[in-house]
Amino acid sequence: MKKPSTEKRIALGIFITVVVSLMYHMSYDARLNSKFIIHQLYHNRDTFLNAIANGETNIGIVELAKRYSLTPYGFSKPTIWTMDLPLNTFQKNDAMPVNIIENLLLHDFYGRRLGTSLFISSVRTNDKKEKYLQGVKNEYIDFYMSKIKHALDKPPVDQYVHRQALYINSYLTWIVHFGDEPSEHGIKTIMSMCDMMSRQLNGTYIQSAFEPYVLNKLGFYKYLKTREYKDPCCFNAWAAAGYSFDDMFAEFAHNVFGMTIQWTYVLYRMMVENVRTHDISDAANYLLSDPPAGVATSRSKDGSTLVVHDLHNICRRAKKVEFVNTPICQSKCPFFKPKWTTAKSETGCIVLSNQPLYESDPNYAVFGSGERRCPGEYLTYRFMVEVSKHLKPYDITLTGGSEFIGVRNIKLYKFTTNDM
Numbered sequence: 001m002k003k004p005s006t007e008k009r010i011a012l013g014i015f016i017t018v019v020v021s022l023m024y025h026m027s028y029d030a031r032l033n034s035k036f037i038i039h040q041l042y043h044n045r046d047t048f049l050n051a052i053a054n055g056e057t058n059i060g061i062v063e064l065a066k067r068y069s070l071t072p073y074g075f076s077k078p079t080i081w082t083m084d085l086p087l088n089t090f091q092k093n094d095a096m097p098v099n100i101i102e103n104l105l106l107h108d109f110y111g112r113r114l115g116t117s118l119f120i121s122s123v124r125t126n127d128k129k130e131k132y133l134q135g136v137k138n139e140y141i142d143f144y145m146s147k148i149k150h151a152l153d154k155p156p157v158d159q160y161v162h163r164q165a166l167y168i169n170s171y172l173t174w175i176v177h178f179g180d181e182p183s184e185h186g187i188k189t190i191m192s193m194c195d196m197m198s199r200q201l202n203g204t205y206i207q208s209a210f211e212p213y214v215l216n217k218l219g220f221y222k223y224l225k226t227r228e229y230k231d232p233c234c235f236n237a238w239a240a241a242g243y244s245f246d247d248m249f250a251e252f253a254h255n256v257f258g259m260t261i262q263w264t265y266v267l268y269r270m271m272v273e274n275v276r277t278h279d280i281s282d283a284a285n286y287l288l289s290d291p292p293a294g295v296a297t298s299r300s301k302d303g304s305t306l307v308v309h310d311l312h313n314i315c316r317r318a319k320k321v322e323f324v325n326t327p328i329c330q331s332k333c334p335f336f337k338p339k340w341t342t343a344k345s346e347t348g349c350i351v352l353s354n355q356p357l358y359e360s361d362p363n364y365a366v367f368g369s370g371e372r373r374c375p376g377e378y379l380t381y382r383f384m385v386e387v388s389k390h391l392k393p394y395d396i397t398l399t400g401g402s403e404f405i406g407v408r409n410i411k412l413y414k415f416t417t418n419d420m
């Protein structure tokens, strides 16, 4: 029999390597999802049966954890609720349902996660947060804001208000992280990451096992790893500050949860309620009336329990915000660090020293508190003020039904045909 040529053998070798590595990555996710399903059946069977018996199949993860004794994947004991502020950075390690983290990120040959992010890490040493903040400097924010009018003017792609809000924010998420105009495919990829998280948090076991993002994430990761980014954007700022690519990917993936989903909820509300926030005090008070994140989470000291900080109820105790729009720390400040232009505020928040911060009332916990406080807070106020300048009133109709954006269950509104 004639032996195959060297070229053919090389091609076959490459083909087998590609197939095996694809199978490996897919099988890791398949193994994870099967472990997740077994965990749910073992720990939460009665919870889900009770919920079904009480006709509460569509109440979502947060409500379910509040009403029933729920053990999230990655924990061995039921969730505990607290009115304590989320202050302890040591308790941040993997402090969210772990299947979400695992499905967002990639793994090496031994199943170890590639990269980590501030959202799931207790580490704030080696200027980790200061480095992160380089992506949201004032001059960067000015550039991101210059894209908002264009984003809002984009032709509607969906008849539902929340889907259009998600589309707009997926576009903006791309700009903030990569600096250039996304393709429609790029926008859809970020939307599919959000849909994966919303479904995995609130959906059924079976739904969460097969998600388009999970099936395509290896290709997306490789595409991002090999391309160049346009200034200004988070990826270039983080790389210049010393981030590895895997950590940048992890920060980006978690920002799709921390930024895209939160902004979508805010924009949806502004569109539906036809609200405008003219300055950052307005923006802070609007968020306070219905904090988008609702909760922050910690891991108990022994690692067994997900502790849920009830930001929604903590914020109910907060006074009306009167934001003094002056930077937190001028260059004369003794804590000023020329390298990162950051400072530690009176309540322990690590912030850019030329951005303002409201910390008169500890119950204003919309963005968390202390060292863990959100680095995207000022950017979010600027986003809301900029949106308010360009948002036109929409003609919309309540259609009935509801859907989850992240952990929030929202009422469905459609644009009337004139806007479509």
Ligand code: HEM
Pocket (backbone or CB within 6 Å): 086, 087, 092, 118, 119, 129, 136, 255, 258, 259, 262, 263, 266, 291, 292, 293, 295, 296, 297, 311, 365, 366, 367, 368, 369, 371, 372, 373, 374, 375, 376, 377, 379, 380
């Ligand atoms: C309406 C918008 C937003 C809300 C309500 C929000 C809310 C929060 C909350 C409550 C925390 C504290 C979590 C904890 O203590 O564990 C947090 C942390 C965080 N947020 Fe945001 N966020 C928003 C927008 C953003 C944006 C735009 C970004 C990125 C540009 C961002 C990135 C982060 C990161 C990286 C953390 C982790 C900080 C740390 O642990 O040190 N967020 N956010």
